[in-house]
Amino acid sequence: MVNKVALLIGVSEYEPDLNPLPGSVKDVDAMQRVLVNPEMGDFAEADITVLKNPQRQEMENAIHRLYADRHRDDLVLFYFSGHGIKDERGNLYLSTRITRKENGKLVKPSAVAASFLHECINDCRSQRQVIILDCCFSGAIAQGMTVRDDGIVNVQEQLGGKGRAILTSSTSTQYSFAPEGFELSIYTRYLVEGIETGAADHDEDGWISVGGLHDYASIKVQEAAPAMTPKFYPVEEGYKINLARAPVGDCKLMYRRKVEEIARKKQGKISDINHRTLKELSHSLNLPSEEANAIEAEVLQPYVIREEKLQRYEQALSEAIERQNPLSDEDWIDLGGLQQILRLRDEDVAPIKELFQDKNQARQPPEDENSSNKQTSSSTPTSHQKTPSESLFSRWKLLVFGLVSVSLGVGINQIWLNQGQLPETPFSYSVRDSNDRFTEVKDADVPSGTFNYGLSTTWAPIRGAVDNEIQKAFPNFKLKYVDFTLEETGSLTSIEKLLDKSIAFAQYSYPLTEQQQKNFKEIPIANDGVAIAVNPKLNVTRLTLDQLKGIYTGKITNWNQLGGPDLEIKPLSRNVIGGTVKFFKEKVLGDPEYSFSPQLVKAVQSTTLGLREVSREKGSIYFASASEIIGQCMVKPLWLGKDTNHLIPPYQKSSEEKTSECPENPNKFYKVNVNALSDQSYPLTRKLYIVVKLDGSIDQKAGEAYAKLLLTPRGQDLIEEAGFGRISK
Numbered sequence: 119m120v121n122k123v124a125l126l127i128g129v130s131e132y133e134p135d136l137n138p139l140p141g142s143v144k145d146v147d148a149m150q151r152v153l154v155n156p157e158m159g160d161f162a163e164a165d166i167t168v169l170k171n172p173q174r175q176e177m178e179n180a181i182h183r184l185y186a187d188r189h190r191d192d193l194v195l196f197y198f199s200g201h202g203i204k205d206e207r208g209n210l211y212l213s214t215r216i217t218r219k220e221n222g223k224l225v226k227p228s229a230v231a232a233s234f235l236h237e238c239i240n241d242c243r244s245q246r247q248v249i250i251l252d253c254c255f256s257g258a259i260a261q262g263m264t265v266r267d268d269g270i271v272n273v274q275e276q277l278g279g280k281g282r283a284i285l286t287s288s289t290s291t292q293y294s295f296a297p298e299g300f301e302l303s304i305y306t307r308y309l310v311e312g313i314e315t316g317a318a319d320h321d322e323d324g325w326i327s328v329g330g331l332h333d334y335a336s337i338k339v340q341e342a343a344p345a346m347t348p349k350f351y352p353v354e355e356g357y358k359i360n361l362a363r364a365p366v367g368d369c370k371l372m373y374r375r376k377v378e379e380i381a382r383k384k385q386g387k388i389s390d391i392n393h394r395t396l397k398e399l400s401h402s403l404n405l406p407s408e409e410a411n412a413i414e415a416e417v418l419q420p421y422v423i424r425e426e427k428l429q430r431y432e433q434a435l436s437e438a439i440e441r442q443n444p445l446s447d448e449d450w451i452d453l454g455g456l457q458q459i460l461r462l463r464d465e466d467v468a469p470i471k472e473l474f475q476d477k478n479q480a481r482q483p484p485e486d487e488n489s490s491n492k493q494t495s496s497s498t499p500t501s502h503q504k505t506p507s508e509s510l511f512s513r514w515k516l517l518v519f520g521l522v523s524v525s526l527g528v529g530i531n532q533i534w535l536n537q538g539q540l541p542e543t544p545f546s547y548s549v550r551d552s553n554d555r556f557t558e559v560k561d562a563d564v565p566s567g568t569f570n571y572g573l574s575t576t577w578a579p580i581r582g583a584v585d586n587e588i589q590k591a592f593p594n595f596k597l598k599y600v601d602f603t604l605e606e607t608g609s610l611t612s613i614e615k616l617l618d619k620s621i622a623f624a625q626y627s628y629p630l631t632e633q634q635q636k637n638f639k640e641i642p643i644a645n646d647g648v649a650i651a652v653n654p655k656l657n658v659t660r661l662t663l664d665q666l667k668g669i670y671t672g673k674i675t676n677w678n679q680l681g682g683p684d685l686e687i688k689p690l691s692r693n694v695i696g697g698t699v700k701f702f703k704e705k706v707l708g709d710p711e712y713s714f715s716p717q718l719v720k721a722v723q724s725t726t727l728g729l730r731e732v733s734r735e736k737g738s739i740y741f742a743s744a745s746e747i748i749g750q751c752m753v754k755p756l757w758l759g760k761d762t763n764h765l766i767p768p769y770q771k772s773s774e775e776k777t778s779e780c781p782e783n784p785n786k787f788y789k790v791n792v793n794a795l796s797d798q799s800y801p802l803t804r805k806l807y808i809v810v811k812l813d814g815s816i817d818q819k820a821g822e823a824y825a826k827l828l829l830t831p832r833g834q835d836l837i838e839e840a841g842f843g844r845i846s847k
Contacts, residue, residue, distance in 0.1 A: 153195075194244045328357060373403055570621045637812055640807040641822070643806050656754065769790060
């Protein structure tokens with residue numbers, strides 16, 4: 119009798135000297151789900167062994183049982199997600215719950231040697247063996263991304279054999295990362311997607327082979343992280359092993375294949391003609407528009423991730439040039455490190471560098487006549503360039519949504535692009551008289567040096583509006599914004615980053631706990647409002663806090679319950695635990711630790727993607743900082759009140775003359791209602807803080823000086839211009 123057996127191991131919990139990998143046990147759950155599905159893997163549930171966070175002996179016993187007493191035609195699958203570690207000789211070990219290091223070296227008895235796995239594989243009679251290693255190595259974390267492989271390990275040599283297929287998440291010399299904003303590792307995510315959707319059946323014969331699955335996952339991974347290269351080591355007929363069934367003639371799969379074909383040819387940029395083609399195809403397949411849109415979003419997501427990485431690189435380069443021109447060797451080394459962490463190749467970032475060089479040759483930036491930093495090289499990016507929101511992705515969007523006029527004067531005004539994405543950190547570049555530069559703060563109060571800071575995404579507009587001014591007034595006070603990944607970005611990771619000295623001070627959007635206040639100090643800087651965004655075409659203009667609570671707890675599920683159309687409400691939230699999400703849960707739901715039901719509230723990776731979803735789906739609703747919502751062409755902000763008699767708009771009419779790209783949506787003409795934030799009459803008003811560690815260090819002094827500068831009249835003016843309320847002293 120032919121059997122299909124599998125051993126799935128995920129190790130998320132480790133000793134203190136190895137970083138936890140919370141996604142590993144979720145990887146195992148996802149693999150098990152597709153393998154036991156009778157329409158996919160069709161493994162008997164009893165024939166799948168799942169180990170989560172096992173001890174070494176338990177893991178070795180399970181590996182032995184997997185390969186012992188098998189028949190020639192049995193399909194034997196081994197899957198591992200966790201830390202992979204090498205010894206000083208380059209031999210590979212798979213981590214267990216008790217794996218540890220001493221003096222930087224692996225304690226070998228605490229891990230499972232790949233040589234043991236190799237012996238078990240070689241002793242097995244099965245001619246259909248599949249080994250999948252989604253494995254990390256050394257457990258290093260670089261700017262919030264979990265390193266999952268590092269060093270030279272000859273996987274094929276150590277695990278090769280007849281009738282065998284080995285799939286790895288990257289080459290033996292590459293880093294393999296957990297993805298930003300996703301629960302699963304990037305490699306396992308696309309393995310599961312390939313099986314679950316049937317998209318990995320490249321020859322459309324109704325079967326997903328190991329080779330076809332690798333091809334699908336590899337392409338998807340490289341769309342999101344071009345520098346990451348999953349590897350496939352088939353031995354003899356190993357690539358032909360069929361791992362799962364795929365639907366034949368399924369309309370969803372047919373539509374997905376067409377979307378993927380277009381996306382691959384166009385690098386994720388689908389034109390209006392392409393959209394018409396897809397719309398006609400969905401009609402011919404009788405595919406509901408909601409399902410078609412969901413497929414498009416899923417297929418395009420890797421491209422969106424990649425473009426956001428390019429945006430972050432361009433933002434870092436732009437901010438570096440704003441601070442110093444020409445860039446120092448150290449700056450270029452830091453940018454190279456960021457490029458590596460973002461998994462971008464040299465050819466990916468080359469166009470960004472060229473754009474800055476072209477800009478430098480075409481136009482010189484306005485200079486402060488008192489400045490001593492004159493331009494010295496036409497081949498080096500200039501001190502003023504396009505803002506981070508003017509990314510490659512933004513320029514492509516301009517083809518779809520129109521041109522934005524740019525006003526040039528003594529300085530270059532803030533550039534805020536609203537064509538389907540959020541402004542990241544717009545700079546206000548202007549020449550001011552020296553008497554206007556934070557004169558209340560003395561030079562002696564501001565330390566010299568370079569100081570890392572960041573984390574709260576809510577602070578992005580303030581960073582853009584204020585920090586460049588501070589740099590001009592105090593050139594020896596160098597501020598270096600640390601661009602952590604979405605997975606780690608947020609107020610609630612700030613304490614950890616202060617403790618490990620990744621940052622000198624933190625920008626925070628949630629109050630410290632009593633326990634935290636014993637070692638850290640919070641300094642209130644501004645008032646922010648959390649606004650509610652819906653689709654501009656939705657015939658609803660206001661909500662009370664109770665109604666909002668009903669939406670996010672599932673008690674109100676249709677807009678007709680609120681006087682709107684007969685349309686299902688689709689709540690959205692960021693899928694990271696940041697200060698904004700925690701504040702919303704506390705003030706609206708009454709519990710800061712409340713867990714949204716995944717069946718009710720759809721998680722999105724970022725506010726950019728959340729607002730795109732609202733613009734695309736008429737029934738959707740999303741919450742974010744008012745500065746991220748007000749003025750956006752693609753959404754409509756709602757009035758909000760504690761009850762129907764006390765409704766307050768988060769916006770007010772802008773006095774500026776603007777040319778609207780969306781004449782039917784007046785939000786384009788709005789600015790944040792800073793008065794309602796300053797007096798806290800808006801119901802979802804909160805404070806923003808600077809947080810420092812109370813250790814008497816220069817970092818503490820830097821954070822306190824930064825806060826002092828923001829609390830000056832000039833600092834508060836700039837904060838208000840950025841869309842936040844003044845703080846009451």
